[in-house]
Amino acid sequence: xxxxxxxxxxxxxxxxxxxxxxxxxxxxxxxxxxxxxxxxxxxxxxxxxxxxxxxxxxxxxxxxxxxxxxxxxxxxxxxxxxxxxxxxxxxxxxxxxxxxxxxxxxxxxxxxxxxxxxxxxxxxxxxxxxxxxxxxxxxxxxxxxxxxxxxxxxxxxxxxxxxxxxxxxxxxxxxxxxxxxxxxxxxxxxxxxxxxxxxxxxxxxxxxxxxxxxxxxxxxxxxxxxxxxxxxxxxxxxxxxxxxxxxxxxxxxxxxxxxxxxxxxxxxxxxxxxxxxxxxxxxxxxxxxxxxxxxxxxxxxxxxxxxxxxxxxxxxxxxxxxxxxxxxxxxxxxxxxxxxxxxxxxxxxxxxxxxxxxxxxxxxxxxxxxxxxxxxxxxxxxxxxxxxxxxxxxxxxxxxxxxxxxxxxxxxxxxxxxxxxxxxxxxxxxxxxxxxxxxxxxxxxxxxxxxxxxxxxxxxxxxxxxxxxxxxxxxxxxxxxxxxxxxxxxxxxxxxxxxxxxxxxxxxxxxxxxxxxxxxxxxxxxxxxxxxxxxxxxxxxxxxxxxxxxxxxxxxxxxxxxxxxxxxxxxxxxxxxxxxxxxxxxxxxxxxxxxxxxxxxxxxxxxxxxxxxxxxxxxxxxxxxxxxxxxxxxxxxxxxxxxxxxxxxxxxxxxxxxxxxxxxxxxxxxxxxxxxxxxxxxxxxxxxxxxxxxxxxxxxxxxxxxxx
Amino acid sequence: xxxxxxxxxxxxxxxxxxxxxxxxxxxxxxxxxxxxxxxxxxxxxxxxxxxxxxxxxxxxxxxxxxxxxxxxxxxxxxxxxxxxxxxxxxxxxxxxxxxxxxxxxxxxxxxxxxxxxxxxxxxxxxxxxxxxxxxxxxxxxxxxxxxxxxxxxxxxxxxxxxxxxxxxxxxxxxxxxxxxxxxxxxxxxxx
Numbered sequence: 001x002x003x004x005x006x007x008x009x010x011x012x013x014x015x016x017x018x019x020x021x022x023x024x025x026x027x028x029x030x031x032x033x034x035x036x037x038x039x040x041x042x043x044x045x046x047x048x049x050x051x052x053x054x055x056x057x058x059x060x061x062x063x064x065x066x067x068x069x070x071x072x073x074x075x076x077x078x079x080x081x082x083x084x085x086x087x088x089x090x091x092x093x094x095x096x097x098x099x100x101x102x103x104x105x106x107x108x109x110x111x112x113x114x115x116x117x118x119x120x121x122x123x124x125x126x127x128x129x130x131x132x133x134x135x136x137x138x139x140x141x142x143x144x145x146x147x148x149x150x151x152x153x154x155x156x157x158x159x160x161x162x163x164x165x166x167x168x169x170x171x172x173x174x175x176x177x178x179x180x181x182x183x184x185x186x187x188x189x190x191x192x193x194x195x196x197x198x199x200x201x202x203x204x205x206x207x208x209x210x211x212x213x214x215x216x217x218x219x220x221x222x223x224x225x226x227x228x229x230x231x232x233x234x235x236x237x238x239x240x241x242x243x244x245x246x247x248x249x250x251x252x253x254x255x256x257x258x259x260x261x262x263x264x265x266x267x268x269x270x271x272x273x274x275x276x277x278x279x280x281x282x283x284x285x286x287x288x289x290x291x292x293x294x295x296x297x298x299x300x301x302x303x304x305x306x307x308x309x310x311x312x313x314x315x316x317x318x319x320x321x322x323x324x325x326x327x328x329x330x331x332x333x334x335x336x337x338x339x340x341x342x343x344x345x346x347x348x349x350x351x352x353x354x355x356x357x358x359x360x361x362x363x364x365x366x367x368x369x370x371x372x373x374x375x376x377x378x379x380x381x382x383x384x385x386x387x388x389x390x391x392x393x394x395x396x397x398x399x400x401x402x403x404x405x406x407x408x409x410x411x412x413x414x415x416x417x418x419x420x421x422x423x424x425x426x427x428x429x430x431x432x433x434x435x436x437x438x439x440x441x442x443x444x445x446x447x448x449x450x451x452x453x454x455x456x457x458x459x460x461x462x463x464x465x466x467x468x469x470x471x472x473x474x475x476x477x478x479x480x481x482x483x484x485x486x487x488x489x490x491x492x493x494x495x496x497x498x499x500x501x502x503x504x505x506x507x508x509x510x511x512x513x514x515x516x517x518x519x520x521x522x523x524x525x526x527x528x529x530x531x532x533x534x535x536x537x538x539x540x541x542x543x544x545x546x547x548x549x550x551x552x553x554x555x556x557x558x559x560x561x562x563x564x565x566x567x568x569x570x571x572x573x574x575x576x577x578x579x580x581x582x583x584x585x586x587x588x589x590x591x592x593x594x595x596x597x598x599x600x601x602x603x604x605x606x607x608x609x610x611x612x613x614x615x616x617x618x619x620x621x622x623x624x625x626x627x628x629x630x631x632x633x634x635x636x637x638x639x640x641x642x643x644x645x646x647x648x649x650x651x652x653x654x655x656x657x658x659x660x661x662x663x664x665x666x667x668x669x670x671x672x673x674x675x676x677x678x679x680x681x682x683x684x685x686x687x688x689x690x691x692x693x694x695x696x697x698x699x700x701x702x703x704x705x706x707x708x
Numbered sequence: 709x710x711x712x713x714x715x716x717x718x719x720x721x722x723x724x725x726x727x728x729x730x731x732x733x734x735x736x737x738x739x740x741x742x743x744x745x746x747x748x749x750x751x752x753x754x755x756x757x758x759x760x761x762x763x764x765x766x767x768x769x770x771x772x773x774x775x776x777x778x779x780x781x782x783x784x785x786x787x788x789x790x791x792x793x794x795x796x797x798x799x800x801x802x803x804x805x806x807x808x809x810x811x812x813x814x815x816x817x818x819x820x821x822x823x824x825x826x827x828x829x830x831x832x833x834x835x836x837x838x839x840x841x842x843x844x845x846x847x848x849x850x851x852x853x854x855x856x857x858x859x860x861x862x863x864x865x866x867x868x869x870x871x872x873x874x875x876x877x878x879x880x881x882x883x884x885x886x887x888x889x890x891x892x893x894x895x896x897x898x899x
Contacts, residue, residue, distance in 0.1 A: 011834045018842030019830050021777025021817035025843065028776040168877050170781045170789055171843040219779075219843030220877050254782040464841030464878045596837040596883075603880030604840065631786035631875065639868040639881040 001651070004659050006477050009596035013468040013488070014217075023217045026174040026188040026251070033246040034176070035062065036105035037239045040097045040112045041260060042090035045124035045328040045624025049088050052098065055114040061102040062248075064238040071205030075234060076198055077227045082294040082331065084203050084234040090119075091293035092330050093625050094260035096231070101239035101248050124328035124624045128268060128290045133326035135291050136299045138306050140552035142380055143317030145274075148282035152274035156354055160271065160346035161691040162673075164618040164626075165264035165611070167335050168636045171219020173261060174251035175229060177236040184237050187214040190229040191221040192501035193491045194459050199230035200237055214492045221463040222608070223334030226503055227296055228261045258629035262333025263618070265289040265301060265324075267342035269309070271350045274317070278358060280351075280369055282317035285309050287343060291324040292331035298324040301332070303432050305339030307556040308670070310378045311347040312389060312424045313369040320378065320552075328624050334503060336605060340427060341612065341670040345692050348423045348674030352681075353688060361406065362678065363422050367393065370424075381545050381555030388652040389424060392564045392586040395648055396422065400566035400584035409682050417685070418581070420568045421678025425671035428557030429654070429663030430506040433547030436558075437540040440500040444514040446475065446522050448532040454479065454522070456488040456515055458499035460507045465665055466597040467507055473593055474512050474658050478519035479526075497535065505561070505663030508593055512658040514538060541656050559654050561667045562588040565606070567613075567675040571683040576700025578614055578680065582644040588652045589667055591660035595649065602647045602668040609672020611637050614693050748809045751775075751819025761807025765799075766790045768806045769816060777817035777846040781875070788874030791847035792816050798854035798873070817846040820853060828895035829853070832887040840878030848874045852888050860899040861892050 017023040057063055066073050066085040073087065074080040086097045097117065102108045125131045149155055175188020175196075184200050193213040200211045213233070218225065236250040252261070267289050274282035287305055291298035306322035337344075355365030371377075373386045397403060405420040412418065431440060445457040456475050462468040471488040479486070489496055499511045518536040525532065547554035568581040585606050592598040615635045620626050628634045653660025673692040680699065681689050687702050745758040750773065757768060766783070769775045769792065778801055781789035785803040792801045793815040794808075820826050829852055832838075839845050848871065855862060855870030862870060867888045868881070876884065892899070 009837065012837055012839065014842070015834050015837075015839055018839045018845055019833055019849070020821045021846045023842055024776065025779070027780065030771075030774065030776075168875075169841070169843075170787055170875060170877055171779070171841065172781065218841065220841040222877070254784070254787075466837070466840070594837075600837050600840060600879055600883050603882045604878045605880075607880035608877070630784055631782045632784055636875060636877060638872040638875065639885065640872040642880075643865065643868060645880055645882050 004591045006473060006659050007592040007595045009594055010469065010473065010483060012466055012597070013472055014462065025171055025219055026176065026216045027249070029176065031176065031247045035101045035103055035239065035243055035246050035248045036108055037099055037101035037236050037248050037250040038105065038108050038112055039099045039235055040115050042086065042093060042095040042097060044090060044119055044121050045093050045126070046122040047090050047119040048122065049086060049090065049097065050118040050120055053116040055111060061100060061111065062239045062242045063098065063100050064242060065098040068238055068241070069203055071203045074202060075230050076202045077230070077296050078299055079295045082296060092328050094330055095293070096235060099235045099239055101243065126327050126329065126620065126622070126624050128288050128325045128327060131325045131327050135295045135324040135326055136302055138302065138320070138322040138552050140379060141319035143282070145282045145284050145317045145319040148274045148317040149284070152276050152281060154275050156273045156275070158271055158350055158353060158690060160269045160349060162267045162342045162345055163693065164266055165335055165616055166258055166618055166634055167222040167224030167263065169220030169222060169224055172252045172254055172257045173225065173228060173232055174249065175232055175236060176247050176249040177233060177240040178247040179240050179245060183210045183212060184240070185212045186233045186237065187216050188229065189218045189225060190215055191225040191461050191463055191503065193461065193493050194498045195227060195501060196230050196233045197493045199234055203234045204237060212492070212494045215461045215490050218461060218463045222336045223338065223503070224261055225463065226334040226501065228333065254631065255629045258634060259626050260330060262296060262331055264335040265291065265298065265332040265339065265342065269343060269346040271346055273350065273354060275354060275358070280313065280315055280354070283310055283315050284319045285321070287322040289324045289339070289342070290327055290329065290332065292327060292329045294331045296331045297333045300432060301334065301339040303339070304428065305343045306552065307379055307428060307432065308340040309343035309347060311344060311351065312371055312426055313351070314371040314375050318378065329620055330626070336608060336666045337670040338504065338666060341673065344425045344670040345673045348425070348671060349677065349689065352678050363402070366424055377556060379552050379554060379556045383560065384543055385559050385654065386652055387562065388588050388650055389562055389564065392562060392588060392650050393424065395650065396564040396566050396584050396586040399646060399648065400568065400582065402566050405568060415574050416570050416572055417683045418568065418570045419679040419681065419683030420566060421675045421682065422564070422566045423671035423674035423678065425563050426560040427505060427563070427663060427667040427670060429559050429561050430510050430557060431504050432556055433549060433554070434540065434544070436510060436538050440538065442499040442511055442514060442538040443497040443535055444499050444511060444518055445497050445533060445535045446518045448522060450529055450531050452485065452528070454486045456486060457496045458511055459491045459496050460499055460511050461491055461502045463502065465601060466594065470508055470593040470597060471512060471515055474515050475519045478516050479523050505665045505667065508664060509654065509657045509662045510538065512593065512661060513656065516658040558656065559662055561590070561663050563667055563671055565671055565675045567679045569676065569679045569683060571680065571699060573703050576696040576703065578696060578699065580610060580642045582646065583610065583642055584646045585668060586648045586650055587667055588650040589664035590654040590657055590662035591651055592649060593658065593661050598649065598664055599647050601664055603645050605668025606645055606672060607637050607642060609669045610642055610676060612693055613673040613676035614695065616693055617695055746807065746810045748811060749813040751815055757806060759806065761805060763806045765801040765804040765806050765809060769801060775816045775818050779843055779846060781843065786875070788847040788851065789844055791850050791874060793850055793854055796857065798851055817849060820850060825853060825895060825898050828898060829887070829891045832891035832894060835890060836883040836887045838879060838883035838887040844874055844876040848876065848884060852891065855888070856892055856899040864889060
């Protein structure tokens with residue numbers, strides 16, 4: 001099948017600006033009269049605030065606390081339990097208590113250090129297994145798990161654990177807010193301008209047209225700039241309210257960013273399985289996500305976690321429980337994969353362990369249980385579209401030499417040992433359930449000027465993934481006009497319709513299709529020499545099995561993107577140090593809207609997954625503090641860490657996506673730890689791995705304990 | 709006594725009426741008076757800086773000279789987003805005290821982008837869509853330049869080593885390594 005012409009790579013629309021250093025990010029504007037704001041943050045994981053004594057305020061400085069908030073002291077995310085500023089208690093290390101601003105950032109920080117806060121320090125809840133508050137509790141399944149367990153030849157029971165992962169965008173969070181004639185104008189680094197808009201409207205009790213949010217060029221997000229910029233915008237806006245029209249910038253330093261912003265939820269998953277006649281007959285899964293101190297996005301993150309918890313397999317008897325539990329730690333949030341990496345890790349390792357016990361290669365056992373088109377998903381929806389995994393597995397196996405290497409690695413001795421591992425996964429494409437129809441109601445707009453140039457207006461942000469280019473490509477292709485006649489805007493809530501957030505790998509698949517359909521309307525109604533405007537709104541496809549949120553039943557996703565990944569690595573048994581030799585990924589995200597951009601997304605996501613498998617270690621201590629909060633001690637991969645990343649693209653067209661495109665951004669990450677750590681298991685001579693990431697120190701300890 | 713350093717004047721510019729930024733916190737009373745202006749070459753032109761010598765070069769380049777291609781990602785010398793070329797060496801400007809650049813030469817992307825070598829790198833980066841969020845790019849481009857000056861025909865492994873001080877979270881580095889490989893071929897004779 002010939003590739004679709006839209007997949008042909010182009011020079012990215014924002015290449016020149018960014019390559020030449022002319023692109024202006026949040027901190028690059030230097031507006032006249034800029035004041036710098038910074039928050040006083042709690043040093044305690046849990047405490048009552050007894051008394052706050054601010055220092056005398058020097059002239060030209062601003063102080064604000066919760067009493068200054070004009071509306072409710074709430075940040076609307078999914079729920080409204082996150083306060084803008086603490087009132088009489090703090091729930092995690094880093095929770096903001098008050099905010100100050102002044103013309104010199106260092107002077108503001110010095111002033112903050114002179115605020116006296118009297119606390120009554122309380123015992124924090126830090127262990128998800130004993131914590132008392134459950135934010136969400138999903139229960140679903142099908143068949144008869146107990147019967148299958150009773151009738152099994154053998155049952156298995158394992159617990160898997162994952163820890164934080166920090167998004168580690170290279171541009172720290174930051175934005176600038178000013179009040180202008182009763183209107184808040186916020187601009188900065190963000191994924192979802194309408195989230196920030198909603199937060200400001202809510203906390204400042206303003207009508208919608210009195211808040212304007214503009215996205216600046218944004219230096220990476222990966223989920224970390226989904227909901228968190230709302231918190232910062234409210235803090236900066238409080239100072240701006242008192243600044244007499246002067247702009248107020250709030251820019252986080254790296255350590256403050258790593259300590260206080262959201263990250264991937266730590267998880268504990270217990271998996272039990274029944275096997276009869278060599279076949280998996282039942283899965284009983286209990287997943288617990290550590291939400292942190294407030295609910296933020298945990299309910300939806302966990303929904304994706306449990307929807308992904310059986311992996312790409314078919315299982316008749318299934319029981320799933322998923323809980324999001326409160327602890328006195330930084331609220332977790334969105335990070336590429338959004339709940340799926342935790343459960344995909346667990347199910348892939350578990351399947352591998354069962355296979356090993358049955359004397360089978362993990363791949364053969366996995367292939368024997370693959371779901372196919374028409375089969376039930378975990379939430380008893382359907383895989384409505386073809387499942388291309390068999391062909392993709394063949395591709396990944398062939399490119400990596402998985403079978404030969406796996407066989408060779410069985411017989412080795414000496415200090416350096418190699419291993420090879422493979423994992424399979426899907427990523428549910430787009431928003432969960434019927435969210436697009438019921439909550440998002442996306443709209444896009446095309447504005448054609450009299451001279452025939454077209455501007456594509458939506459609220460989806462280009463945060464590096466290339467939307468300015470790919471949106472424009474879709475519109476230009478559909479109109480049959482040169483790409484340089486089409487521009488995709490930088491979102492501005494004053495002029496862009498709300499096409500929903502830049503999350504869930506939905507932008508191309510869902511919003512891109514709206515642009516394509518709007519472009520069809522424009523093409524058909526095209527009139528030379530006049531300005532024309534066309535819009536398009538989301539309509540849910542007919543085949544969808546409605547999703548019941550209470551029972552977790554129905555189609556969690558409109559369709560699925562697919563992945564097969566092989567990792568080969570070498571372990572030094574004397575030091576425990578891992579060295580990745582190669583990573584091979586085969587990905588199906590439907591038709592690439594740009595082959596090079598899509599490949600870049602896959603490569604970048606794979607490397608983040610490698611980090612999540614190994615070096616990206618972040619935990620909190622017994623006082624609830626994250627101690628490694630800089631790039632000196634939270635390590636992300638450099639160019640030297642993985643010398644070989646090989647991506648191939650499989651195309652299984654999605655009929656409802658633009659030219660067959662489906663969700664892509666999150667696809668490359670979720671299964672990488674399982675491939676990596678299966679390879680590590682083999683290199684360690686079969687020592688099981690049950691948590692991710694797995695460090696060199698842990699490797700050494702495991703090898704020494706096993707006497708290898 | 710309040711401390712008020714003279715405004716800092718980039719070469720060839722009219723002094724602004726007010727300091728462009730409020731100066732850093734006043735030094736202790738015992739410290740000497742305003743430091744002597746410091747001369748250096750910035751992007752090929754002579755420049756004068758009259759602020760504190762212990763200010764970070766990063767802050768001076770951004771806040772004083774408004775060279776905003778120099779990005780701040782960590783302020784501890786780990787990410788490389790603030791990398792500039794100082795006397796032919798790639799340095800993280802966040803770890804360089806401004807006083808060190810006296811009589812030396814500093815090149816940021818604002819200067820380097822005017823060169824033919826940049827044009828070659830520009831085409832190569834474009835060809836592989838090696839620019840995603842773009843925040844690491846100014847440092848990455850200068851790291852590419854510093855590498856190619858040292859080693860005009862680097863192997864992929866040497867490129868990976870040469871760029872290993874610059875963190876990129878978006879690309880997985882493949883596209884950047886391919887771009888530098890292509891640039892080293894296309895720019896034959898330039899480095």
